[in-house]
Structure formats: C-alpha cells, structure tokens
Amino acid sequence: MRYHRIPDETVRRLPIYLRGLMLSATQGCEHISSKSLADFVGVNSWQIRKDFSYFGDFGTPGVGYNIERLAKEIKKILRLDVIRRAALVGVGYLGSALLAYPGFRTYGLDIVAAFDIDPAKIGSTVSGVKVEKITRLGTLQERGINLGIVAVPQGAAQFTVDKLVGVGVRGILNFAPCKVDAPRRVKVITLDIAMELARLPYYMPAG
Amino acid sequence: MRYHRIPDETVRRLPIYLRGLMLSATQGCEHISSKSLADFVGVNSWQIRKDFSYFGDFGTPGVGYNIERLAKEIKKILRLDVIRRAALVGVGYLGSALLAYPGFRTYGLDIVAAFDIDPAKIGSTVSGVKVEKITRLGTLQERGINLGIVAVPQGAAQFTVDKLVGVGVRGILNFAPCKVDAPRRVKVITLDIAMELARLPYYMPAG
DNA sequence: CCATGTGAAGGTATTCACAGCC
DNA sequence: GGCTGTGAATACCTTCACATGG
Numbered sequence: 365m366r367y368h369r370i371p372d373e374t375v376r377r378l379p380i381y382l383r384g385l386m387l388s389a390t391q392g393c394e395h396i397s398s399k400s401l402a403d404f405v406g407v408n409s410w411q412i413r414k415d416f417s418y419f420g421d422f423g424t425p426g427v428g429y430n431i432e433r434l435a436k437e438i439k440k441i442l443r444l445d446v447i448r449r450a451a452l453v454g455v456g457y458l459g460s461a462l463l464a465y466p467g468f469r470t471y472g473l474d475i476v477a478a479f480d481i482d483p484a485k486i487g488s489t490v491s492g493v494k495v496e497k498i499t500r501l502g503t504l505q506e507r508g509i510n511l512g513i514v515a516v517p518q519g520a521a522q523f524t525v526d527k528l529v530g531v532g533v534r535g536i537l538n539f540a541p542c543k544v545d546a547p548r549r550v551k552v553i554t555l556d557i558a559m560e561l562a563r564l565p566y567y568m569p570a571g
Numbered sequence: 572m573r574y575h576r577i578p579d580e581t582v583r584r585l586p587i588y589l590r591g592l593m594l595s596a597t598q599g600c601e602h603i604s605s606k607s608l609a610d611f612v613g614v615n616s617w618q619i620r621k622d623f624s625y626f627g628d629f630g631t632p633g634v635g636y637n638i639e640r641l642a643k644e645i646k647k648i649l650r651l652d653v654i655r656r657a658a659l660v661g662v663g664y665l666g667s668a669l670l671a672y673p674g675f676r677t678y679g680l681d682i683v684a685a686f687d688i689d690p691a692k693i694g695s696t697v698s699g700v701k702v703e704k705i706t707r708l709g710t711l712q713e714r715g716i717n718l719g720i721v722a723v724p725q726g727a728a729q730f731t732v733d734k735l736v737g738v739g740v741r742g743i744l745n746f747a748p749c750k751v752d753a754p755r756r757v758k759v760i761t762l763d764i765a766m767e768l769a770r771l772p773y774y775m776p777a778g
Numbered sequence: 779c780c781a782t783g784t785g786a787a788g789g790t791a792t793t794c795a796c797a798g799c800c
Numbered sequence: 801g802g803c804t805g806t807g808a809a810t811a812c813c814t815t816c817a818c819a820t821g822g
Contacts, residue, residue: 373792383766398803428802456668458668464663465765558586561657562649565655566649568741569756620781621815632822
C-alpha cells in the first residue's frame, strides 16, 4: 500500500516516533524493531508498523527499521527537514516558559522572535530573544518566519491571530483558551492546558 | 439512547462545551441552542447534540438547552463538581507559568501545593503558593490532593510519577516529553508542547 | 415552526492474523 | 526464527436525515 494519504492520527504520532528514534540513535544501535520502538514510546507494535506502512517500505524483515533513514523520512514528511523559525506573541509567564523550553530544538524548531504590547518588557531579552514591539510584526515575512505562537490573554487572541495571518504566517499554535478563526490556508492548533487537566478527574474511578 | 457509555472523544469535548456554556451564562441568556453553541465553540451542531444525547435529555425542542442545568451536569460527569486540588512538581519556567495561569479556576481546579528539588527555590512563594521540599510529598494524602502535575526535566519524570503514585495521587498531567509508566488505576495524560508545534508544518502546504 | 434526539449510513482508525522475506 | 507489511475484521466516531415533541 505504497501510495496512500497519511491519516491524521498517524501524523499526530509521527513526532513521538521521531523523538524515540532520535533517542535510540544516541545509543549506538543502527536498527530498531517495531517491538522495541513500541516499548520506547508507548504505542503498540502493530500500530507502529501500520503507521509506517502508509509512507513506504523502511523496514527489513527479521532486522527492523534503519533508525537514521526512518528518522530522516519522518522529518521530511512533517516538513521538519528545514529549520523552522517561529515567532512568539505574548511574553508573559507562559511565553517566557516557551522561550526557555529546550524541547523545540529536538524537532528543528526555533523561536527566533518575541513580541509584546507591554512597554516595560519591550527591549528586554528573555532566554536570548529580544522582546519587540508588537507593531514590528510586519517584519516577519522578510525574516523568514512563518510559524506563530500565541500566548496572549484570551481577549487578545483573535486580534493576534488576525495580525499573524496578515503578515504571512502559515501555521499557528494557540495557547489561549478559546476558538480562533483563520482562513483555511492557515493551520491553527489550539492547545488549552487547563482543558487537559479538566478531563483527568473523569478517568479517576472514585474520590 | 439514555444509558450509554460516553465515548472518549466526547469526553475530550466536554470541557470545551463547559467553557462555552459558562461564558454564555454571563451574557444573561437562560437557554442556548446547539447551533448557537456550535458557533461559540467551533464544533458542529449535530456533533453537539449527539454528544449531549449520550448522557440524557437536557434540551427542549424548539427552545434549546438550559445553560445552568447542562453546565452542572457536565461538571458532574467530568467529576469537577467538587473543587479539585492539584500539586505541582517542578517549579521551573513552565511550573511557574502554570502556577500563575488563571485558566484552571475555570474548571474548579486549584494548584494548592508546589514542590521542587532546588534548595534555592524551597521556601519561596510563587503566585501565592509556597514551594516545598520534594520530600514533603508524603503530606499530599492528608491534604486531600489527588491530582499531580509533572513539570520536571525529562530525566526526572518517571521518578516523580513513581513518587506521586506512591503518595496516593490518582491522576497525573505530565509535561515531560517522554512516556511514563504508572499502574492502571492512575490515569496519566502526557502533554508534549513541542510535539504539537512539530506537526504544524505538515499542514502548511508549501514553504 | 423550531430545535432536539437518534437510528442508520458513512467514514476513519485500530486490531488481528498471517503471508512473505531476510 | 524473527520481523515486516498488509488485507480483512472489528471497533469507533462522525454525519446525515428525519421523526418527535414543545
């Protein structure tokens, strides 16, 4: 089944696999079986094989998958093969935490610009990134930045998204706990942290 | 179809509905139609009606849903009808951001304790919560805390989860970018922020 | 007339089981 | 023997269409 559209759920898991592959690459092995990778990342081995089957034959029966080759392919599919430059809007507690977070580098993602509306913050440097006036968002395009991260209060979220869309951003990660609208050509992923915590009690049998 | 298990995907959406309902409650209306709620939260109206149908008849044909009654029911289903007390482990950038984040209160969730391993942080107060030595985790049970939030570096995540499980925590929100194991009676939700950003480029047509 | 609630249909994702290959 | 890749079976979720009720 070589040529097939990749299901969304598979795309969601690809970064997990990629992380697992990169980690096991540091341990000297050249190949990894779907079973070992399964133990590593917490996904069934048959699910892993099925997922990989959507985009080609990367495994060798009896041996496993070539770690480096597979990692490279996953990066290519996720379009992470080029370094991705992102801009952060909103340098509050959460924004500052994101600037300090080393995890983005794992995927070749880099937050290279930060914007805020608060004059007290503008001009300061947070985790090596200088905070700029929000009116300077217009410079994103010429700086090759097409990913936006929204970490502003709920009330400012739609306005911020509109601005980002206006300056050519193509993908937005929104941390504000609300629905935001954007043209279809711009992909928005909303990540509401409180919501995740909120569904935890449902799964706690009693008490 | 009155008595039916609620699908996981519906449970995932319940907090969205709850937020929408609480917000529209502040606008004076007593009832809301599935169509209006749909515009509000970004979910189809038929999906909303189907979701609500899993746990009872709350709507009145021709009128809509009673906002207060429905919100109360959703809270009950999610077990958010009692205030939930959570403990945070790891008061770094992300942990501090979580302590300052007002969004948890929306769902009746409250971070009432914080722990860290760094002597420089212990004893200090962050957003009104005193940072305690990690060895004091044993006091959670008597303080009625059964939710844990893990915001420690990857290398300390499994250790932290083990500790939390040991002191009777029943649900864990893990921000460390790795799989963590826990007994089946403890529900773990892992939220890897970088992973969400990592799948964004896939959906960006070109460039 | 308007909006809910729900069977039925359609689509998507997961799991299984095993043929095929190293 | 070990492990991949994949059709088939199953489970799950979404969408539709409309009967039912206020």
